[in-house]
Amino acid sequence: MVGPEDQLKKFKDLVAHGDSVFSFEKIMPMPTTMIILSGSSENISAMAYLRTLESDANAEIDVRNMQSYPELFTPEYAVRLIKEIEEAKEKDGAHKSRGVIFDARTATETYQEYVDWGKVYVENYRKYGCTTWYDWCTNNWGTKWDACSADLTESGGSLNYSFKTAWSLPAGVIDVIPHLLTENKLAGIHIEWKWAEEQGYYGGIVNVDVDDVSDEFYEESDAAYELCREILGY
Numbered sequence: 414m415v416g417p418e419d420q421l422k423k424f425k426d427l428v429a430h431g432d433s434v435f436s437f438e439k440i441m442p443m444p445t446t447m448i449i450l451s452g453s454s455e456n457i458s459a460m461a462y463l464r465t466l467e468s469d470a471n472a473e474i475d476v477r478n479m480q481s482y483p484e485l486f487t488p489e490y491a492v493r494l495i496k497e498i499e500e501a502k503e504k505d506g507a508h509k510s511r512g513v514i515f516d517a518r519t520a521t522e523t524y525q526e527y528v529d530w531g532k533v534y535v536e537n538y539r540k541y542g543c544t545t546w547y548d549w550c551t552n553n554w555g556t557k558w559d560a561c562s563a564d565l566t567e568s569g570g571s572l573n574y575s576f577k578t579a580w581s582l583p584a585g586v587i588d589v590i591p592h593l594l595t596e597n598k599l600a601g602i603h604i605e606w607k608w609a610e611e612q613g614y615y616g617g618i619v620n621v622d623v624d625d626v627s628d629e630f631y632e633e634s635d636a637a638y639e640l641c642r643e644i645l646g647y
Contacts, residue, residue, distance in 0.1 A: 441553055
């Protein structure tokens with residue numbers, strides 16, 4: 414990244430978050446209600462909450478629309494979920510006091526907790542089009558985790574950030590950077606992103622200015638292997 418030093422300093426503050434020098438969370442904040450378990454309890458929780466709304470006839474359709482793989486959500490599966498919910502309700506209807514925001518270390522233990530979780534899943538879907546952090550991150554950032562092992566080196570008139578991502582390029586973050594530059598009147602900054610897949614099969618270069626994003630993509634070519642060598646050192 415190159416530009417006037419006062420603009421670069423402002424950019425540094427715009428993208429740093431906590432202990433990280435470059436954070437997707439700072440650039441595109443994730444709604445706090447997305448910090449909820451992404452896993453097998455999602456289906457049964459959503460169904461439990463929808464049944465409290467007396468929407469049994471539409472429950473299968475509503476929950477089907479919330480699945481990553483709708484074709485796996487069959488009518489038979491819906492019946493089995495409802496049976497599990499009713500068994501949980503009979504076994505333990507007590508409500509253990511707990512907030513509506515849960516994390517991956519928390520387990521659902523009572524029928525009421527299923528309902529509480531389900532309310533968050535359903536409302537997330539209706540408001541944001543996804544139910545948990547996983548889908549929100551992949552839909553918005555382009556990758557499932559924040560920038561990992563972010564590092565920054567500086568010299569006069571330039572900044573060099575490096576970080577790793579999970580599985581894929583943070584395309585959503587790259588796309589929003591021009592808006593970040595515009596909103597903060599950083600017209601003098603030019604950014605060159607270079608990226609490489611860890612085995613060297615894919616790579617690319619993305620040039621970002623205030624009003625433009627252009628990119629080149631390399632696949633199983635000398636250019637892709639050279640980017641891997643330059644960025645990853647092998």
